[in-house]
Amino acid sequence: MLSLSRRTGLVAGVVLMVASVLTASVASSAEREKTNTVMTVGEMCGGCVKKITKRFDGVEGIAKVQCSIEKQSVTLTPKDRVRLSPKGIWEIMESIGKTPTKMVTPEGTFTSKPKK
Numbered sequence: 001m002l003s004l005s006r007r008t009g010l011v012a013g014v015v016l017m018v019a020s021v022l023t024a025s026v027a028s029s030a031e032r033e034k035t036n037t038v039m040t041v042g043e044m045c046g047g048c049v050k051k052i053t054k055r056f057d058g059v060e061g062i063a064k065v066q067c068s069i070e071k072q073s074v075t076l077t078p079k080d081r082v083r084l085s086p087k088g089i090w091e092i093m094e095s096i097g098k099t100p101t102k103m104v105t106p107e108g109t110f111t112s113k114p115k116k
Contacts, residue, residue: 034106035077035078035082035083035106036075036076036077036078037075037076037078037084037086037089037103037104037105037106038073038074038075038076038103038104039073039074039075039076039089039093039100039102039103039104040071040072040073040100040101040102040103041072041073041074041093041098041099041100041101042072042099042101043072044067044068044069044072044073044098045069046069048067048098049067049069051096051098052065052067052074052093052096052098053065053067055092055095055096056074056076056092059092061078061079061082061084062076062077062078062079062084063077063078063079063080064076064077065077074093074100076089083106083107084105085116086103086105086107086108086110086114086116087113087114087115087116089103089105090103090110090113090114091113094113
């Protein structure tokens with residue numbers, strides 16, 4: 001009987017540990033999304049994806065660039081503890097001929113070029 005109780009306690013402990021790790025991963029992912037910059041552009045093709053990815057891969061502070069042809073969007077994930085400049089990002093997009101129609105950042109939502 002004691003053996004069954006110990007096993008039950010061990011299983012419960014493992015379940016709690018796994019649950020806390022999963023919760024931390026979800027929270028970390030949600031926190032990371034709050035720092036992302038998401039831009040919507042008018043049109044996007046495979047060539048646009050290559051051009052956008054190549055341009056942002058060279059920008060210091062950007063950890064990841066994701067483009068979606070279906071959603072016509074670009075998502076920039078900054079490196080830890082980095083805040084991307086909305087104006088700077090907008091200007092980079094303009095420099096490659098892809099003016100955003102909407103940009104959502106931690107600093108706010110923009111439908112025209114940000115002041116900062």
